[in-house]
Amino acid sequence: MSTATTGGVAYRMRRLRIYLRDLWSRREFAWYLAAGNIKARNASTTLGLFWWVLNPLLLGLVYFLVFGLLFGGSRPDDYVAYLLSGMFVFHFTHQSMTGGANSILQNTKLLANLKFPRMVLLIAAVIESAIGFAASLVVFYAIAIPTNGIYPSAATLWLAVVVPIHVLLNLGLAALVARVSVPFRDITNFLPYATRLWLYLSPVIWPLSLLESSDTLAAVARYNPMFQVIAVYRTALMGNPFDPSALVSSAAWAIGVFLLGSALFVTYENRLVRYL
Amino acid sequence: MAEEVTVRFRPFVERKPTLRKAIARGGLRERAEITALDNVSFTVGKGEAFGVIGPNGAGKSTLMRVLAGTLRPDEGKAITYGRTSTLLQLGVGFNAELSGRRNVYLGGLAAGLRKREVDEVFDDVVEYAELWDAIDRPVKTYSSGMFARLAFSVGMHLNPDILLLDEILSVGDESFRHKSEQAMQDLLDRSGTIVFVSHNLDKLAEFCDRAMWLDRGRIQEEGPSHTVVADYRSSIAHPGRSE
Numbered sequence: 013m014s015t016a017t018t019g020g021v022a023y024r025m026r027r028l029r030i031y032l033r034d035l036w037s038r039r040e041f042a043w044y045l046a047a048g049n050i051k052a053r054n055a056s057t058t059l060g061l062f063w064w065v066l067n068p069l070l071l072g073l074v075y076f077l078v079f080g081l082l083f084g085g086s087r088p089d090d091y092v093a094y095l096l097s098g099m100f101v102f103h104f105t106h107q108s109m110t111g112g113a114n115s116i117l118q119n120t121k122l123l124a125n126l127k128f129p130r131m132v133l134l135i136a137a138v139i140e141s142a143i144g145f146a147a148s149l150v151v152f153y154a155i156a157i158p159t160n161g162i163y164p165s166a167a168t169l170w171l172a173v174v175v176p177i178h179v180l181l182n183l184g185l186a187a188l189v190a191r192v193s194v195p196f197r198d199i200t201n202f203l204p205y206a207t208r209l210w211l212y213l214s215p216v217i218w219p220l221s222l223l224e225s226s227d228t229l230a231a232v233a234r235y236n237p238m239f240q241v242i243a244v245y246r247t248a249l250m251g252n253p254f255d256p257s258a259l260v261s262s263a264a265w266a267i268g269v270f271l272l273g274s275a276l277f278v279t280y281e282n283r284l285v286r287y288l
Numbered sequence: 289m290a291e292e293v294t295v296r297f298r299p300f301v302e303r304k305p306t307l308r309k310a311i312a313r314g315g316l317r318e319r320a321e322i323t324a325l326d327n328v329s330f331t332v333g334k335g336e337a338f339g340v341i342g343p344n345g346a347g348k349s350t351l352m353r354v355l356a357g358t359l360r361p362d363e364g365k366a367i368t369y370g371r372t373s374t375l376l377q378l379g380v381g382f383n384a385e386l387s388g389r390r391n392v393y394l395g396g397l398a399a400g401l402r403k404r405e406v407d408e409v410f411d412d413v414v415e416y417a418e419l420w421d422a423i424d425r426p427v428k429t430y431s432s433g434m435f436a437r438l439a440f441s442v443g444m445h446l447n448p449d450i451l452l453l454d455e456i457l458s459v460g461d462e463s464f465r466h467k468s469e470q471a472m473q474d475l476l477d478r479s480g481t482i483v484f485v486s487h488n489l490d491k492l493a494e495f496c497d498r499a500m501w502l503d504r505g506r507i508q509e510e511g512p513s514h515t516v517v518a519d520y521r522s523s524i525a526h527p528g529r530s531e
Contacts, residue, residue: 041397048394052385055426125380126398127357282360285353 031278035129042132046139064144065151068103072096075217088219090250093156097249098216098242100152104145105182105238106207111137112186113193113200116284123285130281131274134186142179152249162250170248174262178241181266187273191280194287214238237265324350325361326505332498335479337472339496339513341489341520346502348485352376352452355483370449370481373399377454378439384428388419388438391427395442409445416471417441418464437464444471451475453484469495493517 054061072095080087080095088094115133116123123130149171156162193199211217214236223230233239243258325347332338340348353359354366356374374380381398382391392413396406414423417437427435443451451472472482472495486492492499492513499513501520508523509516 037402038397038400040403044390044394044397044403048383048386048390051390052383055385121377121379122381122398124353124358125356125374125376126400128398128400285359 031129035131035135038128038132041128042136042139045133045136046143049136049140050143061144061147064103064107064141065100065148068099068148069096069151072099075099079217088221090156090160090162091219092159093152093162093250094219094246095217096152096155097246098214100145100148101178101242101245102211102214102216102238103148104141104178105185106211107141107144108138108182108186109189109207110200110203111141112183113189113203116190116194117197117200129278130284131187131278134183134190134277138179138183138186141182142175149249156250165251167251167254168248170244170254173259174241174244174248177244177259177262177266180270181237181241181262184266184268184270184273187277188269191273191277194280194284210236210238215242234261237262237269240265323505325354327364328502328505328507329364330500330507330510332481332483334481335476336498337476337482337484337496339492339499339516340483340485340502341487341492341499341517342502342508345504347505348502349376349454350505351502352454352483352485355450355452368450371400371446372450372452373443373446373448374452375440375443375454376452378436379427380439382427382439385426387425388414388423388427388430391438392423392442395439396446399443399446401446409447413438413441413445416444416467433461433464440468444468444475448475448480450481450483453482453486455486455488489517489521 050061053063057063076092076095080091112134115137116130119133122133153162153164189199189203193203213233215233223233240258240262243252243255244262246252247254247258328347328351330338340351342348350359352374353376354361355368356372356376357366357368379391379395381395383394386394389410392410393403393406396409397403414420417434417440419434419438422430422434427438430438453472476482482496484492484496496513498511499516500510501508501516509519
């Protein structure tokens, strides 16, 4: 037993330092897990990693056919790029959340036998999704250049800022989902509907001009972290005008969600094995 | 050296709460408790092999998880000194779709080695597992013996101070079994510690210096392995007589 009291701030800080040190010493493990999962997926399906790109792409095509016709005249000229950028960004978050929960739920053997910071598994899941996301950005330009004439530009450098913010947000969300879905498996059944709803609430399919019809709608929509993150991505990918407030609120959301999610997950992870 | 002080916990296994049950109950905690290990204390020293026996559900695997540090006891604590390697289940951290080579790295990194350290022992692991060219084939194409040999070989090459084994002495064919016993003896000779669970009582009595007999989470007896094994056997042959 330590001399400091269990609830003391000094004690908690020391525990946190030890946790972070352990986590850092396992960085190669996180990388190998992520790379291994991608390799395994490439080995077991013919299209492998390409499915990561293909899923949001096919879904985007469906929405393009349905909503593209529906919105008709109000559709922006660069709708293909608009839709795809949103789809890929959203898919990264979606994959991180489901991948994070599954990395805990499906690794019972690993968790029961070996002691290591459990965040390693979540980080590996997010790395895996990030690799898929990187591939999808290439596909984005492969489609956006011929259809909408959108080329990478100096603004694309904003990716270096927004991707880390997005990764932090996704890691926080993965931790939150893992935290609740381990004791309540029901959550994993519920999750697809929740993320689908979130997708519809985010400016992925519908054009931003939709918000002009109602001030309340415009005000409420901005409280969605995805709204802000996607706005920064569209600056980077499509050269939309830069909005500093979108960047600031993205970062604030990401830090907040990450701190909350990882705190809830880390304080819980010692009890994980009991529920698996 | 491994020294275990009072591994004890009461409200041990809680049933997996589902949302429906939690709502029906109006709370998150299941009240029915199972005591998987009840006030268990023992010490194992350097260079010692310690056996754990008992019927199914006695708490043997739970005890091993506590020693491995993956399960925090509700009361008491387990203290281990040095690097612990667990062979409680074979192929932990392995991904069957991937090659043996990649799985050696995955298994080693999962157990806490650095990539550099896995690089160093890699050739020995393959040599020891007698896999040679098969190392670049996906693990799912391996026979169960090949899989077990690779997993065991990875576990042995972690260079542990403490080795926790759960019923895997029967790995591989006769010659590999001989080799694995030799490897365990080597570990003991360089003052390592082995704690292992087995239902193979003869082998356990022969290999271990001391043993512990667990039943329903409590220590029935602890002492020289031959005595403990003999008493355990007679309790099975004549149920009720010892209690």
